[in-house]
Amino acid sequence: MEEFNQKLQEKISSVLGETLENMAFLGVDDSSKEEIEEITGKRLSVTLLVTKPLLLEMRLEMDEELLLQVVETVYTIDRDEITPKQVEDLLAETLNTLAGLFMTEVLPEDQTFSLNLPEVNEEESEPSNEAGSHKFYYLADELPVIVELTSADKDALATLLTD
Amino acid sequence: MKRIVIADDSSTARMMIRRCLEIVGLMDAEFAEAENGKEALALVKQEPTDLLVSDLNMPVMDGEALLKWVKASPKLTDMPVLIITSAGNPAKSQELLDMGAFSVVNKPVNPAILSEVLTPFLESEED
Numbered sequence: 434m435e436e437f438n439q440k441l442q443e444k445i446s447s448v449l450g451e452t453l454e455n456m457a458f459l460g461v462d463d464s465s466k467e468e469i470e471e472i473t474g475k476r477l478s479v480t481l482l483v484t485k486p487l488l489l490e491m492r493l494e495m496d497e498e499l500l501l502q503v504v505e506t507v508y509t510i511d512r513d514e515i516t517p518k519q520v521e522d523l524l525a526e527t528l529n530t531l532a533g534l535f536m537t538e539v540l541p542e543d544q545t546f547s548l549n550l551p552e553v554n555e556e557e558s559e560p561s562n563e564a565g566s567h568k569f570y571y572l573a574d575e576l577p578v579i580v581e582l583t584s585a586d587k588d589a590l591a592t593l594l595t596d
Numbered sequence: 597m598k599r600i601v602i603a604d605d606s607s608t609a610r611m612m613i614r615r616c617l618e619i620v621g622l623m624d625a626e627f628a629e630a631e632n633g634k635e636a637l638a639l640v641k642q643e644p645t646d647l648l649v650s651d652l653n654m655p656v657m658d659g660e661a662l663l664k665w666v667k668a669s670p671k672l673t674d675m676p677v678l679i680i681t682s683a684g685n686p687a688k689s690q691e692l693l694d695m696g697a698f699s700v701v702n703k704p705v706n707p708a709i710l711s712e713v714l715t716p717f718l719e720s721e722e723d
Contacts, residue, residue, distance in 0.1 A: 533682025
């Protein structure tokens with residue numbers, strides 16, 4: 434079980450790092466629930482379902498200030514020109530990219546996968562407390578990023594990661 | 597001047613792809629953007645297009661259906677279609693290449709990867 438959690442965290446750290454580095458030259462540091470809880474500020478979240486070959490929900494939560502910084506970099510625009518739609522789109526595209534990289538990392542080369550379109554959560558939502566849920570906490574530019582995975586079939590995910 | 601159509605439901609992805617294409621030497625290209633495969637198909641039918649860049653997961657018409665339509669059309673079949681997707685792995689990439697895609701690139705896209713896969717296209721730009 435410990436090996437599974439460690440491998441899962443390694444994969445998530447790697448794909449999150451690659452995603453934010455490519456999008457906005459941002460580095461990512463591991464953090465903890467306690468450290469993240471001390472940082473105030475509005476956060477936005479998005480959810481995406483992996484539907485094949487296993488059912489997996491991925492949720493990404495990012496600090497709004499961090500999202501604004503990334504939008505400024507990606508779109509090369511000033512802060513006062515940014516629209517809420519651009520912020521939400523960037524959050525959704527970040528999770529879409531992260532989920533694709535994660536599935537490519539964990540699946541065998543001959544195994545295809547399917548992702549649903551990401552859905553931005555309308556209100557600040559708390560990460561779930563389901564038994565099959567795994568949450569990982571990070572800091573990017575000292576601002577919070579949380580990645581959560583909930584698998585409908587925990588054994589299938591564990592098998593992929595430990596094979 | 598080259599005409600390039602970029603199809604992706606994410607404006608962030610379209611912007612990132614366009615920036616990368618500009619960096620690899622297509623600064624002077626004419627870019628047209630579509631939010632889904634249906635819009636992209638209309639754009640490439642409207643005017644001769646040198647390169648179609650498409651995501652896979654899109655509402656209304658996805659990238660796979662768009663690729664099928666393009667390759668089935670005698671007028672469009674020679675147009676290179678570059679797929680840039682988050683849902684691609686070696687198995688899916690091969691499937692798309694067999695369907696006629698020019699190349700398949702995984703997100704996150706960056707200029708180095710695009711420069712590599714677009715070398716033949718960029719060389720024809722220099723001619």
